Amino acid sequence: MSAPEMAALVAGVGVLMLTFGVFQIASQALLDSRLRIFVRRREVVVPQASVRRARTESRVALVETINKRLRQANYSRKLELDLVRAGLDIQASRFLVIQGIAATIAALAVWRFAGTLPDLKGVAAIIVALPAFAIAWYVPKLTLGFLESRRLSRLEKQLPTTIDAMAGALQAGSSLPQVMEMVSREVAAPIGLEFGIAVREMAVGVPMQEAFDHMLSRARSLDLDMLLTAITIQHRVGGNLSQILRTISHTVRERLRIRGEIAILTAQQRMSGYVVSALPLLVVGALFLIAPAYISKLFLPGIARLMLIVGIIGMLAGFYALKKIADIEV
Secondary structure, three states: OOHHHHHHHHHHHHHHHHHHHHHHHHHHHHHHHHHHHHHOOOOOOOOOOOHHHHHHHHHHHHHHHHHHHHHHOHHHHHHHHHHHHOOOOOOHHHHHHHHHHHHHHHHHHHHHHHHOOOOOOOHHHHHHHHHHHHHHHHHHHHHHHHHHHHHHHHHHHHHHHHHHHHHHHHHOOOOHHHHHHHHHHHOOOOHHHHHHHHHHHHHOOOOHHHHHHHHHHHOOOHHHHHHHHHHHHHHHHOOOHHHHHHHHHHHHHHHHHHHHHHHHHOHHHHHHHHHHHHHHHHHHHHHHHHOHHHHHHHHOOOHHHHHHHHHHHHHHHHHHHHHHHHOOOO
8 A cells, every 4th residue: 555545544534533523522512502501590691702602602503403403304213213222322423423434444445455456446446345335334233233132132031020020019019100110220221221211201291101102112022012011901991910910921931931942943043044154255265365366266357256246145145044034933
């Protein structure tokens, strides 16, 4: 890599990091401005001589407008909900900045590597860098999905013992709000955190059904839906809620047991999918080390490169099919 190209790459990464830093500072300034507006009791008169403060407030207003536009967008609302489901305390705008930085760095790296090949210079290198940009942009979304599934798994494992504790407290004479408050204080996250949010919403006047709907939107669990539906029905028509909760606890435990058995029975199928999908990549990597002149012909222009693209598409399709076969809903 020549000195000008290295300087351009470093300058590009520096500009991206500077942009991210500006977003962080502007977000903190926006938070401070909102807190000042929230706690003040009378209108604050800004002196005309305070030019610096006027410029700062204008920048904060611009950032607030951008964040408002992002929050109003459908993609931003869905992204904020995904972040909540994953248990990440981060704004959607910051996550988009992280996505953009990661995708740009990946595209620059692939573009620089492709430029070293004789037949991938100029426009061809840019075309090769575009898929890298798309993949790096999508990887954080995959990370969100993984974090959401892990958080949901922890929540569902906590449910049986939590339901038993709620049933015992109800049988001892506690009311439903007291039981929910007890769960929010004594049970660890994520289920304790979810009940704590629901308790605070109900304390400020949100109806129980609406608070439970919000909880289900943050944690998409069928077991939690069954629990909240039983509580809602009992709250409307009455009945022995403690006995109902013990029945639900038994059902949830059986569902978890069946899921564990299915995971054991399909472990070989899932492992086969990973091995079969990774085997071609391992073979190509080994051939690059053993016979680079032989395997490099696969990347030459013409039918070889077309076969490579078709093979990659077939690998992805096969991995997706094997994963769907082993994915059994309970």
